[in-house]
Amino acid sequence: MNHVLPVTSNPAPLNETPPAASTAHPPSHHHQPGPQIPRTERRRLAFVHPLQARILSLVLFYTLMIALLLAIPVFRPLMQALDNPGLSWQERAAVANDLLNLHARYWPWALGAMAVLTIHCLHSLRMMHRIAGPLYRFRRLYREIGEGNLSIRASLRPHDYLTQDADGLNRMTAQLQTRISASKQAQTTVALDVERLKEAVARERNQTLATLVQQTEQDLASLKYSLEWFKTHHG
Numbered sequence: 001m002n003h004v005l006p007v008t009s010n011p012a013p014l015n016e017t018p019p020a021a022s023t024a025h026p027p028s029h030h031h032q033p034g035p036q037i038p039r040t041e042r043r044r045l046a047f048v049h050p051l052q053a054r055i056l057s058l059v060l061f062y063t064l065m066i067a068l069l070l071a072i073p074v075f076r077p078l079m080q081a082l083d084n085p086g087l088s089w090q091e092r093a094a095v096a097n098d099l100l101n102l103h104a105r106y107w108p109w110a111l112g113a114m115a116v117l118t119i120h121c122l123h124s125l126r127m128m129h130r131i132a133g134p135l136y137r138f139r140r141l142y143r144e145i146g147e148g149n150l151s152i153r154a155s156l157r158p159h160d161y162l163t164q165d166a167d168g169l170n171r172m173t174a175q176l177q178t179r180i181s182a183s184k185q186a187q188t189t190v191a192l193d194v195e196r197l198k199e200a201v202a203r204e205r206n207q208t209l210a211t212l213v214q215q216t217e218q219d220l221a222s223l224k225y226s227l228e229w230f231k232t233h234h235g
Helices: 040-044 050-082 089-146 163-204 207-228
Strands: none
Touching: 050 089, 089 163, 163 207
């Protein structure tokens, strides 16, 4: 009866829970381990997301509409009075004087309102940048993860919003990185075990086991190719 030598190595189990320290991350506005997307490009751009331009254009549009709707009922009666042929020249002169006085009062107010609107737009742009900036970085991060890079991390500025989303994204990539690294180590261990098993089968000259070992080698090669697509280390 043919006997196969026992395999003594113990591959690392895939279902072990990684240590808690490996998945814990500080808030995203502090230093994050792993490579990070550079911030210089995002800081040079006033609009980093289409949402910013859309919201700012809506603010300007509705503000101008409100100013126009306020100006129409104020100036229209006087303009109509000037075009009334039934008024005498004294009455028209009085209407024209009222119109000039109204212009003198309205336009300084309008200029002040435009200054406030400008400040409001700049402040809105800054606030939107704290939202659109992280979205811009998340989009680049998704592309990196989609290409198999699990060592990348999101790092936001101190006053950016969506920090909880960045922390969750960093935890997800860290957990995936830990799992894939453990799978790579397990695949290497199993490959060594298969080599020992292959040597034992060759000594025993068991064709059935030899065929099974050959199929296992092919499966391991396919698994190795799939795992090597993931980048779990920087550099």
